[in-house]
Amino acid sequence: MPGSGKSTVGVLLAKRLALGFVDTDLLIQAAAGRTLQAIVDDDGYRVLRGIEERVLLDLNLEHHVIATGGSAVYSAEAMAHLRQNSTIVFLQVTLATVEQRIGDFSLRGISKRDDQSLAELFAERHELYSRTADITIACDGLSHEQVCNQIIEALDQPAR
Template sequence: MPGSGKSTVGVLLAKRLGLGFIDTDLLIQEQAGRTLQDIVDQDGYEALRHLEEQVLLKLDVRHKVISTGGSAVYSARAMEHLRSSGTLVFLDIPLELVIERIGDHSMRGISRRPDQSLAALFEERFALYSRYADLTVKGEGLSQDEVCEAVVSAL
């Protein structure tokens, strides 16, 4: 989910482990030449999901920490590709904390159906994140450094 700390904790983790870091949201924007929100607004949420899948399937995932966009879990192929050379980590935070961290999410480029509430999206994705995760780290009440340490300890 947006606001879970994927990008920030990912950078900290990559530094701690001496690995490369990739933020797929940035790769998608670079490939498309526009923001995630522009993609959703102009082409729809399914287009963003498709682009994310394409970007993920092209990645060399060895020796890297990868911060995926939140909709990566909608692609079984992409998730298996990520799992092929690494450990899938779910940074689990409650919906209330997601809302607190992201504030007005209308411009975040979140891939969701137009009629879908953030709460419904959270519930839907939680089930998918839980299914694919090799490791779940609860982030509520922890600083980003503490979440990083929790991931390192669990690995």
């Protein structure tokens, strides 16, 4: 979800593991030539999700930490593509944390239906994130450094 710390933790993780870092929200904006919010405002959330899917399917990166947009999980094809060479990490936060961190979500370029509340979007995505993730990190009450440490510890564990 927006406000979960994907970009901040992603940069820290990339530094700690000596990997490159990519924030796909920035790639989406570069591909579209406008902000996420402008895409949603002008063309709707489905167009944003389509651009995001194309950007993800075009990624062929190894040895990188990738912070995806929150709606990446809506594309099974994109997630399967990422999973080929990646470990999918879900930074799990509560709705209260998301609300506190992002404030006015109408300005964040969030891919959601017009009639959908943030709480409804959160519940919908939480289910998808939980199902898709290889590793889930409960982030509430942790600093970004602590979240990074937990990801590294989880990556070092043998697969179950």
